Amino acid sequence: MTFVDFLFDYQTLRIVWWGLLGVLLIAFAATDGFDMGVGALLPFAARTDIERRVAINTIGPVWEGNQVWFVLGGGSIFAAWPALYALSFSGFYLAMFLILAAMILRPVGFKYRSKRPDPAWRARWDWALFIGGAVPALIFGVAIGNTLQGVPFHLTAELRPVYEGNLFGLLNPLALYCGLVSLSMIVMHGAAWLAFKADGIVSQRAKAFGGRAAIATAVLFAGGGALVWAGLLGGYRVTSEIVWDGPSNPLLKTVVADPAAWLANFQAWPLLWIVPALGIAAPLAAWLGFRGGREGLTFLASKLGVVCIVATVGLAMFPVLLPSSTNPDHSLTVFDASSSRATLRNMLIATAIFLPLILAYTAWVYRVLWGKVSEKSVEDAGHSAY
Amino acid sequence: MFDPLVVELSRLQFALTALYHFLFVPLTIGLSILIAMMETVYVMTRRTIWRDMTKFWGVLFGINFALGVATGLTMEFQFGMNWAYYSHYVGDVFGAPLAIEGLMAFFLEATFIGLFFFGWERLSARAHLAVTWLMAIATNFSALWILIANGWMQNPVGAEFNPDTMRMEVTDFVAVLFNPVAQAKFVHTVSAGYVCGAVFVLGVSAWYMLRNRHVELARRSFVVASAFGVASALSVIVLGDESGYALTDNQKMKLAAIEAMWETEPAPASFTAVGIPSLADRKTYFAIHIPWVMGIIGTRSIDKQIPGIEQLVEHAEQRIRDGIPAYDALERLKVDRSDAEAREILKASGKDMGYALLLKRFVEDPRQATEQNIKDAAWSTVPGVPWLFFSFRIMVACGFVLLGVFGLSLWHTMREAEAPRWLFKLALFAMPLPWIAAEVGWFVAEFGRQPWIIEGVLPTFLATSQLGVWNLVITIAGFTLLYGALAVIEVRLMLAAIRKGPEISQVVDRMMTPQRRSGQLHPAE
Numbered sequence: 001m002t003f004v005d006f007l008f009d010y011q012t013l014r015i016v017w018w019g020l021l022g023v024l025l026i027a028f029a030a031t032d033g034f035d036m037g038v039g040a041l042l043p044f045a046a047r048t049d050i051e052r053r054v055a056i057n058t059i060g061p062v063w064e065g066n067q068v069w070f071v072l073g074g075g076s077i078f079a080a081w082p083a084l085y086a087l088s089f090s091g092f093y094l095a096m097f098l099i100l101a102a103m104i105l106r107p108v109g110f111k112y113r114s115k116r117p118d119p120a121w122r123a124r125w126d127w128a129l130f131i132g133g134a135v136p137a138l139i140f141g142v143a144i145g146n147t148l149q150g151v152p153f154h155l156t157a158e159l160r161p162v163y164e165g166n167l168f169g170l171l172n173p174l175a176l177y178c179g180l181v182s183l184s185m186i187v188m189h190g191a192a193w194l195a196f197k198a199d200g201i202v203s204q205r206a207k208a209f210g211g212r213a214a215i216a217t218a219v220l221f222a223g224g225g226a227l228v229w230a231g232l233l234g235g236y237r238v239t240s241e242i243v244w245d246g247p248s249n250p251l252l253k254t255v256v257a258d259p260a261a262w263l264a265n266f267q268a269w270p271l272l273w274i275v276p277a278l279g280i281a282a283p284l285a286a287w288l289g290f291r292g293g294r295e296g297l298t299f300l301a302s303k304l305g306v307v308c309i310v311a312t313v314g315l316a317m318f319p320v321l322l323p324s325s326t327n328p329d330h331s332l333t334v335f336d337a338s339s340s341r342a343t344l345r346n347m348l349i350a351t352a353i354f355l356p357l358i359l360a361y362t363a364w365v366y367r368v369l370w371g372k373v374s375e376k377s378v379e380d381a382g383h384s385a386y
Numbered sequence: 387m388f389d390p391l392v393v394e395l396s397r398l399q400f401a402l403t404a405l406y407h408f409l410f411v412p413l414t415i416g417l418s419i420l421i422a423m424m425e426t427v428y429v430m431t432r433r434t435i436w437r438d439m440t441k442f443w444g445v446l447f448g449i450n451f452a453l454g455v456a457t458g459l460t461m462e463f464q465f466g467m468n469w470a471y472y473s474h475y476v477g478d479v480f481g482a483p484l485a486i487e488g489l490m491a492f493f494l495e496a497t498f499i500g501l502f503f504f505g506w507e508r509l510s511a512r513a514h515l516a517v518t519w520l521m522a523i524a525t526n527f528s529a530l531w532i533l534i535a536n537g538w539m540q541n542p543v544g545a546e547f548n549p550d551t552m553r554m555e556v557t558d559f560v561a562v563l564f565n566p567v568a569q570a571k572f573v574h575t576v577s578a579g580y581v582c583g584a585v586f587v588l589g590v591s592a593w594y595m596l597r598n599r600h601v602e603l604a605r606r607s608f609v610v611a612s613a614f615g616v617a618s619a620l621s622v623i624v625l626g627d628e629s630g631y632a633l634t635d636n637q638k639m640k641l642a643a644i645e646a647m648w649e650t651e652p653a654p655a656s657f658t659a660v661g662i663p664s665l666a667d668r669k670t671y672f673a674i675h676i677p678w679v680m681g682i683i684g685t686r687s688i689d690k691q692i693p694g695i696e697q698l699v700e701h702a703e704q705r706i707r708d709g710i711p712a713y714d715a716l717e718r719l720k721v722d723r724s725d726a727e728a729r730e731i732l733k734a735s736g737k738d739m740g741y742a743l744l745l746k747r748f749v750e751d752p753r754q755a756t757e758q759n760i761k762d763a764a765w766s767t768v769p770g771v772p773w774l775f776f777s778f779r780i781m782v783a784c785g786f787v788l789l790g791v792f793g794l795s796l797w798h799t800m801r802e803a804e805a806p807r808w809l810f811k812l813a814l815f816a817m818p819l820p821w822i823a824a825e826v827g828w829f830v831a832e833f834g835r836q837p838w839i840i841e842g843v844l845p846t847f848l849a850t851s852q853l854g855v856w857n858l859v860i861t862i863a864g865f866t867l868l869y870g871a872l873a874v875i876e877v878r879l880m881l882a883a884i885r886k887g888p889e890i891s892q893v894v895d896r897m898m899t900p901q902r903r904s905g906q907l908h909p910a911e
Contacts, residue, residue, distance in 0.1 A: 061500030064455065068496045072488035074462045079485035082477020082553070089466030089473075090851035096467055097861045101868055104456040108872055111452035115879050157720040159552040160471050162852045247550035339478045340548070340555040347482055354489040358497075365497055368508050383889070384506060 011244035011335075013344040017080045018321075018334045020351060022314045024076055028069035030189070030306045035063040037190015039106070039133020040183070042126055045194060045205040049119065050375050052126060053386065058197040058373045060110060060386040065362060067106070079347050083161070083250065083337040084321050088143075091151055091163040095139050095170055102135035114386045133190070134183065141182025144313055145175030149234040150257065150325030155250060164326055174233060181220045185283075185309055188213035192286060192302035196295040199374035207290045214287035214302070218280050221309055225276060228316065231259025236323040242335055250336045255320070255328040262316040272315055279308035388746075388847055395858040396468045396850045399865070401832075403460050405825050406869050410454035412824050415529055415576055416583015417447045418522035420614060422515075424607075429515045434891040439603050440518070441506075442888035443587065448503060449879050453872060455496070460865065468858070472839055472849035478555045479545045479562060480535055487531030494524035529579070530572050537568025540637060540831070542840050547736050549719045549729065554843060567637070570625070571831075577621040578827065581788055582820040584615030588795060589817035590884055592810035600887050608813075609799045615792035623785050635701060636767075636841040640834035642695045643771045644778040645680055646670040650694040654681025660779070663772045668696070670775075695768055703764035705842075708735050709742030713752050740843040747837075747847055769836045777826045777833075784823035791816045 006012055038059050046055040059066075078085040089096050105128040113125035149172075152164040191210025195203050227233045237258040246252065266272050282305035289298025317323075319334040338344060378385050421443050428436035462484070465473050473481075498521040505514055538545075544561030545554045556562065588611040594604035641647075646663035647655065648670070657680040661673030681692060693701075715731035716739065722728075732739070744763040745752035755763075791812055798805035839846040 061504035062497075064500055065493065065497035067455075068488060068493045071459065071462050071492060072485065074466075075481065075485035075488040077481075078465065078473065078477050079481030082481055083474055085466045085477060085481070086470040086473035086851075089463055090468070090470035090853065093467055093851070093853060093857050094860065096463060097864060100460055100463060101864060103459055104868060104872075107452040107455040108875070111448055112875060112879060115449075115882070159474055160852070161474065247548070249551050339481070340551075342556050342559065343478050343482055346556070346559050347485060350482075350486050350489055354486075354493075358489070358493050361494070362497055365501055368501060368505060381507070384503065 007348075008341075008345050009245070010341045010344075013341060013348060014244065014334050014338050016348060017338060017344055018314075018318065020348075021073075021077065021081065022311060024069060024073040025314075026307050026310045028066075028073055029186075029310050030303050031066035032063065032069055033137075033186050033306055034189045034193035035059045035066050035106075036133035036137050037186045037188070038194055039129045039131075039190070040137060040187050041190050041194065041206065041209055042129050042133070045191070045209055046202050049122060050378065051202050052122075053114070053378045054198050054200075054202050054373050054375055055194060056110065056113070056129070056386045057378050057381075058194060061369055062366065063110065064107070065365065067103075070103075076347070080339050080344060081321065081332075081337055082339060083159070083248065083332050087151075087153060087161045087163070087322060087332065088147075090161060091153055091165070092143055092146070092170060093163075094167040095143060099136045099139050102132050102139075104132075105129070106132035110386055114383075133186070137186035138179040138183045141179035142170060142175045144182065145178025145233070146170050146172075147322055148178070148228075148262065148313065148317070149174060150236060150323040150328070150331075152326040153324050153330065154327040155330045157251075159249065159251070174227065177220070177227070178224065178233075181217070181224055181309070184213050184216040184220055185306055188217050188283060188286060189302045189306050191290070192295075192299040195290065196299040197373055199372040199377075203295070203372075210298075210302075211287050211290035214283045214290060214305075217305060217309075218283040218287070221276075221283070222280050225280075228262050233262065234323065234325075235259045235261035235263075236320050236328055236331055237261040237264065238319065238333065242319065244335050245341075246335065248336050248338050248340070250330050250332055253329065253333070253336060255323065255331045255333075257323075257325070257328055265315055265318055275308050275315055276312040278304060279312050282308060388850070389855070390847070391855055392853055392858065393847045393850050395855065395862065396853075397846065399468060399858060399862050400464060402862070403457065403464060403865060403869075404832075405828065406873075407454070407457040407461055408824060408828060409821060409873075410450050410457065411529075412575075412579035412582035412820065413450050413586055414447070414454050415525055415579025416581065416618075417443060417450070417586065418525045418583075419580060420583050420587055420610065421447060422518045422522040423614070424610065425515050425518050429511050432511075435602055435606065438888050438890050439607055442603065443607070444502065445883050446586075446590075446880060448499075449876060449883060451499065453876050456872065457869065467861075468851055468853070469839075469849050470851035472844065475553045475844055475849070476542075476545075476840055478553060479538060479542070482556070482559070483531045483535040483538070483562070487528055487535075491524045491528035491531060495521055495528060498524070526576055529576050533572040533575055534563060534565065534568045536831075537565045537571050538562055539838075539840050540571075540835060541565055541567040542843050547732070547739065547843075549716060549732055550723070554840075573625045574622060577618050577625060578820065578824050580618035581615060581622055581785075582824065584611045584618055584792065585788065585813075585817055585820045587611035588615060588792070588813045592813035593884070594887070595805075596807065596810045596814070600890075603888050603890070608795065608805075612792050612795035612799055616789070616796050619785065619789040619792050623782075623789060635698065635705075636835060636838055638693055639695070639698050639767060640769065640774070640830075642693065642698060643769050643774045643834060644830065645692075646673075646771050646775045647680070647692065647694045648696055650691055650697045652691070654689070655692045656680055658775075661775075663775050665768070665771050695771070699764050699768060702741065702767040703760060705738045705741040706744060706760050706763050709738035709740065710745075710752055710755070712736050712739035713742040717753075737842075740838075740840070740845070743848060744837065744845050747845070766837050769834050774830055774834050777830050781823045781826045781830065784819040784826075788816060788819055788823075 038055055042052060042055055046052040109125045109128040109132060113122055154162050156162060188210055191206040191213055194206035195210055235258050236255050238253060238255050240254040282301050286298050286301040286305060289301055321332045321334060321337055323331040421440055424436055425440040428440060498517045501517045502521055505517060543565050544556060544558035546557045548555045587607050591604040591608040594600045645658055646661060648668050656675035656677045658670060659674045659676050661670040663670040712732050712735040715728035718725050718728040742752045744766055745755045745759055747766060748759040748762050749755050794809055795813060798809055835841060837845050839849045
């Protein structure tokens with residue numbers, strides 16, 4: 001078997017695309033995450049107009065590119081995991097609407113706020129940017145919480161997804177807890193970015209908020225681990241034999257709810273414990289950084305924390321993608337909810353070409369924009385700044 | 387089986403959000419190229435007026451782009467939210483171009499738009515120009531991938547139903563990429579975007595000329611826009627969508643509906659310039675025909691026939707009858723996946739299974755369909771003829787008027803004398819036309835595809851999510867309020883920016899040097 005044969009084997013493709021799904025979600029959390037965190041911190045870390053302009057201009061030139069990780073995540077789930085795309089967005093319908101409505105406020109908020117000097121106008125857009133940052137950060141976590149617990153749905157014989165829950169079912173206490181983990185993580189990350197990229201008082205305040213958020217992230221995430229340990233945050237186990245190159249039909253296997261299932265991967269491969277451990281340790285390191293460490297390193301620690309926290313969820317659930325609480329056998333998994341082999345292969349080729357290019361030009365853009373944003377630099381830039 | 391109200395509300399929501407999104411997209415497509423061309427002149431001549439033009443039109447571009455992005459977010463996720471069965475059924479094919487759009491185009495566009503606005507002081511003039519062009523090219527590539535996705539809905543090539551996964555799966559990705567309908571749509575849509583950008587620049591410049599303000603900038607912009615506009619308008623008209631209309635049954639039906647051509651005419655068919663089509667009586671009143679034109683446009687020949695609606699309905703009826711055994715085979719496979727005979731039947735007549743699904747509007751189980759059900763289903767393949775007939779004519783009329791406006795503008799700018807005031811007024815009043823044409827054009831393309839969401843494969847009424855009506859009411863109301871408020875804000879900001887006008891550099895040209903960071907010489911910025 002040559003390498004290409006191995007790479008384009010259906011099993012390999014499915015696992016690679018599971019990894020790429022993780023890469024996209026993690027890249028979204030690690031890049032647009034700090035944009036959302038800056039939005040969530042905007043009313044608090046920056047008080048006067050010029051302070052807020054400093055905060056906004058730290059992300060002004062880059063947030064748009066960062067947000068594409070979200071759009072690309074949506075497109076890639078559609079292409080590689082169509083069943084997941086169909087079920088999750090129609091199932092989390094009103095939650096998804098809230099996320100979209102909040103995120104719609106961001107592009108216009110960034111662009112339109114500086115168009116008029118009127119303080120009332122600017123104050124309104126500040127709230128829009130706050131909502132655009134805080135609301136998605138919370139709801140994404142709530143969605144993850146529901147995914148861990150299992151979602152009430154079934155599939156008909158023609159694989160039509162039928163969701164049985166409602167918005168209020170989504171907002172259960174355990175899911176809201178996961179929302180808090182997500183929100184504190186995003187605030188930590190936004191604060192780390194502001195501390196690194198802004199100058200003066202905004203940076204100082206960001207460090208104060210960031211320290212608290214980092215501690216909250218480490219504690220809440222560890223608490224989430226305890227909930228999983230106690231069997232409260234779901235757990236689903238595939239009980240039939242996994243056919244890795246079988247057809248993408250979720251009705252052909254059996255799955256049971258098993259409170260211990262989300263720990264099974266870590267028990268089978270103890271090396272994986274490093275990931276959740278770093279999910280606690282990295283925010284603690286960021287906390288130390290906020291108290292007087294180097295700003296660049298603090299940001300990296302925060303980023304590592306975000307990566308490991310998101311990755312922990314994926315590793316815990318593998319090979320399950322979206323478990324069904326009412327019909328566990330219908331759960332979507334890596335081996336029965338993907339696109340066809342041909343589509344996974346075509347998309348892998350496209351990704352192999354374009355993802356390195358994206359990383360290269362994004363890195364170049366960040367390099368061009370290197371340096372702190374200060375009140376002076378914003379004032380000097382005049383109308384070409386936000 | 388399905389709730390007609392959910393279907394209608396889902397369609398309404400998609401129509402509202404897509405049409406709203408497309409108010410901003412064509413201007414983004416057109417202005418990005420115009421801005422890149424202006425900046426190219428600046429870098430080649432180093433005359434700062436061209437940089438001022440780039441920045442001024444860039445400000446307006448930015449205001450428009452923000453809403454394009456905001457409303458585009460909804461589009462990316464709406465398929466999953468409101469069209470879950472569609473997403474499952476065709477995601478294997480349809481999802482790929484959307485994902486590649488993000489990978490190849492939107493990422494590039496969104497990453498470089500930040501540098502376009504923030505990079506003037508940080509980049510050399512050449513590097514900034516490269517950024518602008520990459521942004522503009524990415525915008526156009528974005529349209530390419532979206533239209534490959536949409537083209538596949540109109541002409542679903544390179545895919546086949548897989549009974550093991552109960553969905554369409556790709557068999558020939560290259561055919562999906564080079565789908566002739568998609569290619570025709572891409573050229574047509576992007577040219578329409580160029581027309582939009584050109585009319586916008588032409589109209590705003592004309593307004594300045596009428597008020598004798600910012601004349602240096604306005605006159606140059608007017609010249610660029612009229613030349614670019616003539617080329618774009620010609621391209622929209624000559625490379626119109628028509629080339630794709632002979633390809634599939636539905637495309638033929640769309641063409642027949644646009645022409646309100648009830649019966650097949652001997653080739654070459656005449657073009658019905660005006661008339662009042664009646665769906666109930668199946669004829670067109672007060673029709674004025676222009677001989678030969680339709681046959682030549684539709685078939686690029688004088689001897690090929692264009693089928694009329696009645697003939698296409700008969701054809702659809704046959705395909706429905708042929709599709710019923712495929713549907714039966716699929717039902718058998720749902721019970722027993724190993725039924726080899728059913729697989730054979732499905733393989734043989736699977737291409738007509740979508741037509742059997744049309745019966746589900748009239749009867750729970752298509753296998754129990756009566757003769758009347760089959761006749762009704764066959765007639766349900768006829769879209770709303772009067773709507774299409776008039777929409778199409780509005781679009782074409784807009785196109786020709788715009789070509790005239792651009793032509794006159796170009797002719798006057800090529801003469802030495804100042805263009806007359808009436809021409810500037812004409813350019814100003816022509817501003818809404820490309821938007822009307824674009825919106826109506828999408829209506830023709832999408833409403834004309836009905837009853838299909840995927841031509842011949844999946845009827846629209848089967849494709850929605852299983853949502854409660856209230857969910858849809860809430861989101862439609864929410865999007866309407868949000869989008870409505872943003873539209874008011876956007877237009878006001880746009881008008882304010884136009885009234886304020888450009889910031890003209892005070893520095894004389896000779897001070898410009900091509901060195902890096904040359905922008906720092908300009909404190910006026």
